[in-house]
Each structure stands twice: as structure tokens, then as C-alpha cells.
Amino acid sequence: MAEVEVIRADNVETIADIPVVIVGGGGTGLVAALAAHDAGADVLVIERDKSPAGTTAMSTGLIPAAGSRIQRARGIDDSPERFAQDIIAKTKGRVDVAMVRRLAEQSAHTIDWLTETHGIALSLVEGFTYPGHSVLRMHGMPGRSGGELMGALADACERAGISILTEATVDRLYVNGDDRVIAISATRPDGSSDIIGCGALILACCGFAGDQAMVTELIPELEHATFHGHPGNKGHAIRWGQQLGAAMADLSAYQGHAGLAAGYGIPILWPLIVEGGIQVNKAGHRFANEASGYSEQAVKVLEQPGHVAWSIYDETRHQVMLQFEDYQQAISAGCLVTADSVQELADKCGIGAEGLAESIADTWRLVDNGQTDRFGRSFTGKAKLAPPFYAVRVTGALFHTQGGLEVDADARILRADRTPFPNLYAGGGAARGISGPAADGYIAGNGLLTATTLGRLAGTHAAGHHIAGAGC
Numbered sequence: 001m002a003e004v005e006v007i008r009a010d011n012v013e014t015i016a017d018i019p020v021v022i023v024g025g026g027g028t029g030l031v032a033a034l035a036a037h038d039a040g041a042d043v044l045v046i047e048r049d050k051s052p053a054g055t056t057a058m059s060t061g062l063i064p065a066a067g068s069r070i071q072r073a074r075g076i077d078d079s080p081e082r083f084a085q086d087i088i089a090k091t092k093g094r095v096d097v098a099m100v101r102r103l104a105e106q107s108a109h110t111i112d113w114l115t116e117t118h119g120i121a122l123s124l125v126e127g128f129t130y131p132g133h134s135v136l137r138m139h140g141m142p143g144r145s146g147g148e149l150m151g152a153l154a155d156a157c158e159r160a161g162i163s164i165l166t167e168a169t170v171d172r173l174y175v176n177g178d179d180r181v182i183a184i185s186a187t188r189p190d191g192s193s194d195i196i197g198c199g200a201l202i203l204a205c206c207g208f209a210g211d212q213a214m215v216t217e218l219i220p221e222l223e224h225a226t227f228h229g230h231p232g233n234k235g236h237a238i239r240w241g242q243q244l245g246a247a248m249a250d251l252s253a254y255q256g257h258a259g260l261a262a263g264y265g266i267p268i269l270w271p272l273i274v275e276g277g278i279q280v281n282k283a284g285h286r287f288a289n290e291a292s293g294y295s296e297q298a299v300k301v302l303e304q305p306g307h308v309a310w311s312i313y314d315e316t317r318h319q320v321m322l323q324f325e326d327y328q329q330a331i332s333a334g335c336l337v338t339a340d341s342v343q344e345l346a347d348k349c350g351i352g353a354e355g356l357a358e359s360i361a362d363t364w365r366l367v368d369n370g371q372t373d374r375f376g377r378s379f380t381g382k383a384k385l386a387p388p389f390y391a392v393r394v395t396g397a398l399f400h401t402q403g404g405l406e407v408d409a410d411a412r413i414l415r416a417d418r419t420p421f422p423n424l425y426a427g428g429g430a431a432r433g434i435s436g437p438a439a440d441g442y443i444a445g446n447g448l449l450t451a452t453t454l455g456r457l458a459g460t461h462a463a464g465h466h467i468a469g470a471g472c
Ligand SMILES: Cc1cc2nc3c(=O)[nH]c(=O)nc-3n(C[C@H](O)[C@H](O)[C@H](O)COP(=O)(O)OP(=O)(O)OC[C@H]3O[C@@H](n4cnc5c(N)ncnc54)[C@H](O)[C@@H]3O)c2cc1C
Pocket: 023, 024, 025, 026, 027, 028, 029, 046, 047, 048, 049, 052, 053, 054, 055, 056, 057, 058, 059, 060, 061, 062, 063, 064, 146, 168, 169, 170, 171, 204, 205, 206, 207, 228, 229, 230, 232, 233, 234, 236, 255, 267, 399, 400, 427, 428, 429, 430, 444, 445, 446, 447, 448, 449, 451
């Protein structure tokens, strides 16, 4: 593949000229394509893999929104301001507040449009709230899987007649003296490449989690983390942004996860913790407030002996988890350990029985006395852990990076002086997220919120830009 680079040129010979070109066929790319199409533009998505999938297809596919029709039908009282306050609180205010408000305010439009215009079968996730969310606002596919979400988006693109060019990696951007992108080149696995002209370009190629050198440089705390994201996300948007002089921020931010089944690579999702489960180390001791968030807990798991921990729960939480496809896979793969007593569970897992018994008894006391433990966690209102017990050996993982290109309210990429590039957009993992500068600012859903809503805004604005005659 050619170098990822920006080439300055006022003219370039192209094989085709397309009004809106999108780099990357994950969630951001396909949502942006649908929005551009709906706004009347011809659009081309270019994806490096054999089929569009990305991190989005690996995900649980849960998209947060405030005030959607689905929420209202279930009697959920939510508002963009309440959603924005939850996000701001999770980052302790270390976030672009205007962008948080913009995304919170637009989030319900995205869900309503995806369901009603494009037939994406989203429903409200009920039964538990993720850490930091004050109401039920996660919307997911029936099997709660990102694969289903990508399948439905790809079907919608097909119905709309949107072209997706696969097995083509965009490597060069051709940019003229006005900072307008006039074309891109896409290289195929056999080394051949084509230059395609564009009226507007949307970078939907996520972050840099798939580039180990960039992760080591920008997020050194993840030295021992298992990478469980999409390997094709090599930081191209950031590398083009650096060459273009774009504004970038929060490059140390990421979505971690403290529940990747060790040796199996299957995420064991957080409801079992939120609903009263705990994590212990090899000695059977708890080591942090697990309920504060799965992202920041990843590094705390990595700090334990062997970089592993055990998620400990019971039949009640097991029942809550059965709705998730990932969990069903974990059952089939044999990740779960079950036992009728604490001693048996400790023996089967090879962890300290005395420590584990103390840790569980401690949670029973906390349920009874309503106090907060030494880590700041409360178990008030949770059912006491009871036999049969369950355990999964887990490690800390990197899912995707959250820092990136700064964009305005229409998802236009900003220069360092904060003026927008004329026809260049970003969304999802390519754009600066709303998680602050570190892992603890990630509130569940921030990934697909920026993918879907910035994707929609980028597609709509890029199409309008072209139709208004500002394209090449
Ligand atoms: C296990 C897991 C569970 C998750 N669960 C959730 C969840 O429930 N809710 C949530 O909000 N977030 C979740 N996330 C995060 C979420 O998946 C991501 O934030 C989101 O998918 C990012 O979307 P994207 O379109 O930016 O990137 P992607 O979906 O990764 O798409 C980027 C695409 O660009 C392609 N690409 C890269 N470079 C090029 C190039 N130069 N040329 C052509 N193509 C290129 C890649 O191949 C890829 O297909 C989860 C993540 C993981 C790993």
C-alpha cells in the first residue's frame, strides 16, 4: 500500500467524480451514506475489508439517545439536557460541552430516523442502566449485537442503491490550495490503485487502536492490554489530520473494558457488575469500585497479578445477561465457571477461598447496612449474591480510541485556528470523542453516539454542501 499522505494539487486526473465520498464502511460510514443519500447526493463508501463491518460489527450495538419515540412509548422521561449532564459528569467536566449538548440534542432524531425511515429494528434496552446513565436510554437490535446493526445498515444502503467499494484502502488525499479535498486514491490488495474525485469527503475510518506503535506512544498505560477492536483502524484520519494542520484533542482517551474473557476474547458485559456482581483478584480480594465504569476498570484489572481478575456473580445476574449474544457465545465457548458454594467456586477458579468468602460476605453487609465501601461503591437495593455462583476469568482490553479530529456542529473538521476545512468531515472514532482525556470519561454508548449522530450530521451537511454547488 502507498504511504498514507496528503498531496497538494490543484488538478488531478480521476476515473470518476462522486459528490460525497466516505472513507470507511463501519457504523459511521454507513449512517453517513444513508444521510447523504436521503439529502439527495450520490455517495460512495470505500472500505478496506471484504465487507463493511469495522468495530461496529464487533460491538454490542447499543446506541444512547434522549427523547426518542421508542423511549416515550415506554414511558421514559428523558431530555437532551439530562443526557448531556450525565456525559459531562462522567468526564468531570473535561469535555467539549457544546459538542456534548449538540450530540445529546440530535441523538433522538438519529434513532427516530434510523427506525422510521430506514427500518432499523431498534428497541429500548430495559432491566438495568449502565454506570453514569440516569435513565434507560440505550437502543439496541433484538439480539443486542453490533453485527445485527451492521447487517441492517448494509441492507438499508442496498435498498437505497448506495455503492460500497470494498477491498480498497484510501491512502492519499489530494488537497488544493484552498484546503479543499479534490480527490482520493484507493489501493487494492494487488497494489493497483484508482484516483476518485470528490465533492466532499467524510473520514469514517475510526481511530488508531489497530496501530500498536501509536497506542504505545499515546496511551502507555495499555502496555499489557489485550486489543479487542478492529485491526483495520490504523489511525489514518489522524495521520492525514496531522499533515493538514487539523485541530486534534484527547488522544489519550479510549474505551477500555475490564471484562474480556481471558483466553477466549469474548466480552462479558457490565450488567452483571452493575446489578451487584464484583471483581476479585487471585487472592479473592476486591480492588476497586467496579461499578464506576468498565472502561476505567480495565487498567485496574491489568494491575492485578497476571493482569487478570474474576467477575463473580450468581443466577439472578446470569438471567439478566442471557439477552446478550456475546454472553450466549461465552456460555457456548465454556468461559463460565459455576459452583454451589464459595469454597467450590474458589477451588474451580484457583483463587483464594478465604479472600473470596470475605469479599462476598462484605457485599452482604453492605446490602444490609446501606453503607458505601472503601472504594466508594454502594450495594443498596441490590439482591445479595447467592448460590449457585458464577465466575469468569477476565482481563483488561482496549476496544477503541476516543481522541481524534475536532469537528464543528455539522461535523466539519476544524483547522488548528478552529476554522472549518471547506469540504472535509469526520465522525465516530475518527473525530474527537466526548469522553474527556482518559478512560474514566467513557460512558457506555459514547462510541456509537458519535458514530451515528456525527455520521448523520456529516452525511447531511456534506450532501447539502455539494447540492449548493460548493463541490468540485
Ligand atoms: C466489543 C465492543 C463492544 C462495543 N459496544 C458498544 C456499544 O454497545 N455501544 C457503543 O456506543 N459503542 C460500543 N463500542 C464502541 C463502538 O463499536 C465504536 O465506537 C464504533 O463502532 C466506531 O464506529 P466507526 O464507524 O467510527 O468505526 P468502525 O466501525 O471501526 O469503522 C471504521 C471502518 O473504516 C475502515 N477503514 C479504516 N481505515 C481505512 C482506510 N484508510 N480506507 C478504507 N477503509 C478504512 C475499517 O476497516 C472499518 O471498517 C464497542 C466496541 C467494542 C470493541
